Amino acid sequence: MDKILRINMGADGGPQVKTDSLGDYSGHGGRGLTSAIVAKEVPPTCHPLGADNKLVIAPGLLSGSVAAMSGRISVGCKSPLTGGIKEANSGGQASQMLGRLGYAAIVLEGKPHNGSLHKVFINKDGVDVKQDNSLCMLGNYDLVDKMKAEYGEKVHCISIGPAGEMKMAAASIAFSDMEQRPTRHAGRGGVGAVMGAKGVKVIVIDDAGTSARTPADPEKFKAANKEFVAGLKKHPVSGEGLPAYGTNVLTNVINEAGAYPTNNFQLGRFEGASKISGEAQAELENARGGEGSATHGCHKGCIIRCSGTYYDKNGNFLSKQVEYETVWAHGGNCGIDDLDAIAQMDRLDDDFGLDTIEMGATIAVAMEAGVAKFGDAEAAINLIKEVGKGSDLGRILGNGAAVTGKVFGVERVPVVKGQAMPAYDPRAVQGIGVTYATTTMGADHTAGYAVATNILGVGGSLDPLKPEGQVELSRNLQIATAAIDSTGMCLFIAFPIMDQPETFQALIDLINGFAGTNLTADDVTELGKTILKTERDFNLRAGLSDKDDRLPDYFQKEQLSPHNITFQVADEDLDQVHNF
Numbered sequence: 026m027d028k029i030l031r032i033n034m035g036a037d038g039g040p041q042v043k044t045d046s047l048g049d050y051s052g053h054g055g056r057g058l059t060s061a062i063v064a065k066e067v068p069p070t071c072h073p074l075g076a077d078n079k080l081v082i083a084p085g086l087l088s089g090s091v092a093a094m095s096g097r098i099s100v101g102c103k104s105p106l107t108g109g110i111k112e113a114n115s116g117g118q119a120s121q122m123l124g125r126l127g128y129a130a131i132v133l134e135g136k137p138h139n140g141s142l143h144k145v146f147i148n149k150d151g152v153d154v155k156q157d158n159s160l161c162m163l164g165n166y167d168l169v170d171k172m173k174a175e176y177g178e179k180v181h182c183i184s185i186g187p188a189g190e191m192k193m194a195a196a197s198i199a200f201s202d203m204e205q206r207p208t209r210h211a212g213r214g215g216v217g218a219v220m221g222a223k224g225v226k227v228i229v230i231d232d233a234g235t236s237a238r239t240p241a242d243p244e245k246f247k248a249a250n251k252e253f254v255a256g257l258k259k260h261p262v263s264g265e266g267l268p269a270y271g272t273n274v275l276t277n278v279i280n281e282a283g284a285y286p287t288n289n290f291q292l293g294r295f296e297g298a299s300k301i302s303g304e305a306q307a308e309l310e311n312a313r314g315g316e317g318s319a320t321h322g323c324h325k326g327c328i329i330r331c332s333g334t335y336y337d338k339n340g341n342f343l344s345k346q347v348e349y350e351t352v353w354a355h356g357g358n359c360g361i362d363d364l365d366a367i368a369q370m371d372r373l374d375d376d377f378g379l380d381t382i383e384m385g386a387t388i389a390v391a392m393e394a395g396v397a398k399f400g401d402a403e404a405a406i407n408l409i410k411e412v413g414k415g416s417d418l419g420r421i422l423g424n425g426a427a428v429t430g431k432v433f434g435v436e437r438v439p440v441v442k443g444q445a446m447p448a449y450d451p452r453a454v455q456g457i458g459v460t461y462a463t464t465t466m467g468a469d470h471t472a473g474y475a476v477a478t479n480i481l482g483v484g485g486s487l488d489p490l491k492p493e494g495q496v497e498l499s500r501n502l503q504i505a506t507a508a509i510d511s512t513g514m515c516l517f518i519a520f521p522i523m524d525q526p527e528t529f530q531a532l533i534d535l536i537n538g539f540a541g542t543n544l545t546a547d548d549v550t551e552l553g554k555t556i557l558k559t560e561r562d563f564n565l566r567a568g569l570s571d572k573d574d575r576l577p578d579y580f581q582k583e584q585l586s587p588h589n590i591t592f593q594v595a596d597e598d599l600d601q602v603h604n605f
């Protein structure tokens with residue numbers, strides 16, 4: 026995996042393909058690589074949809090090997106939503122396949138002069154880019170079917186739906202899953218709009234004739250992988266909770282903690298939570314037959330297996346097992362307690378190519394503005410359909426919660442750096458509030474998941490309602506996360522490696538066994554710090570500053586029930602997060 030595929034979509038005479046060596050980027054992978062390329066090659070003040078922005082798609086350092094959990098992929102660019110650097114992470118099969126094909130990254134550059142759409146086909150023999158305007162405004166599901174018919178039943182896709190083509194700031198990039206469905210998304214920050222601006226509708230990958238990447242020290246690698254897998258299986262979160270119920274196991278937990286944002290972050294508990302919980306979802310799936318509540322991986326090599334399948338009332342496939350963030354965004358945050366309606370919205374988001382978190386937060390802001398009533402599932406579904414159609418209202422909603430709040434004159438808009446907050450109220454989980462405020466990404470729970478220590482008792486415990494210790498916790502988690510995001514490992518490995526020193530050591534041994542290096546835990550920490558510094562430097566050069574590392578001020582003024590608490594971490598303490 027030592028080459029970078031560059032496709033200049035704006036070259037005279039049509040798209041131009043070339044392959045570079047890794048050069049200065051050697052040793053980087055995943056988020057480390059996307060952020061290094063964006064920081065070095067993209068002018069920080071460029072327009073995110075202009076020719077100077079670049080879209081970088083990078084497998085992790087271990088992707089394409091047989092290391093467990095190593096198939097996550099990073100997408101980087103300057104974000105149309107935040108105006109800063111972006112790394113959006115996804116599952117799906119593409120990461121393993123690109124790794125096996127030897128690509129450390131795909132970089133889409135320039136912009137077509139004629140605004141036309143293209144498809145890119147990659148296999149072991151090379152790369153082919155073709156103009157194909159017949160794909161215009163196809164949903165991701167039809168698009169993948171069409172690509173399978175054209176390129177063969179075993180291909181996988183990286184694609185955008187109509188939202189990306191319309192360059193909406195809530196547009197995602199879809200990665201087809203093990204069943205070749207476009208259910209896994211690099212959702213956050215409008216990365217789909219950047220792919221749309223590059224005039225690329227789909228990248229089709231065929232890895233036939235390739236084999237898994239081989240480790241430098243096979244014996245060490247094999248032994249470390251065995252120890253690592255054993256560690257994942259014995260931890261209660263990665264070994265029991267997630268495989269049993271998927272991520273939606275969190276609904277009852279977070280609601281009980283009084284941290285479940287309800288009706289556009291007005292309340293901390295949702296009356297209908299038990300009806301949309303992971304437990305209720307599993308019961309429903311079992312009753313409807315099919316695979317029942319059995320979970321599976323979103324890519325080959327996943328051991329935790331938090332994914333699943335959602336069937337409608339007639340037992341037909343509707344969507345993937347809806348994840349916690351989506352169940353919350355379209356559920357409790359909009360006052361909706363109907364799992365079938367939520368799954369329908371998940372399917373529409375995936376098909377149109379939309380970030381479910383941004384869309385749920387946006388619809389809740391629109392509900393607060395009176396566009397629809399909290400709890401009205403049919404109205405919420407219709408609002409997503411407006412986005413897919415690209416009506417005037419749909420174009421407003423498709424540009425996210427901040428734009429929608431501004432257009433409709435709403436004060437309570439839960440965003441940081443223009444990006445909507447996920448499913449944890451920062452007043453009741455103060456540590457995640459620090460992460461939302463200070464991450465380089467805009468409000469993002471995955472950038473430093475302080476919920477683990479504040480609520481779940483993983484990696485120690487800290488009072489979620491108090492500010493003490495939260496800055497240090499968030500800083501350490503943000504550094505560790507940046508490093509994990511570079512390996513291609515799913516972030517859910519963080520639960521066992523935070524609690525079990527031997528599993529953390531196994532991860533380091535796995536990396537060393539694969540790459541033939543002698544990294545220590547300190548080296549991994551340094552890698553994380555370097556990535557964060559690179560990203561923050563880009564943001565400062567793009568015009569962001571400490572004043573953007575803040576929550577909206579109503580979080581300091583409005584008390585959240587049931588704890589009747591505000592966000593307590595002082596601004597000067599937030600400014601210490603990046604002081605390392």
Ligand code: SF4
Pocket residue numbers: 094116321322323324327328329330331332515516517
């Ligand atoms: S644990 Fe879940 S999100 Fe992570 S790789 Fe497995 S299926 Fe995908």
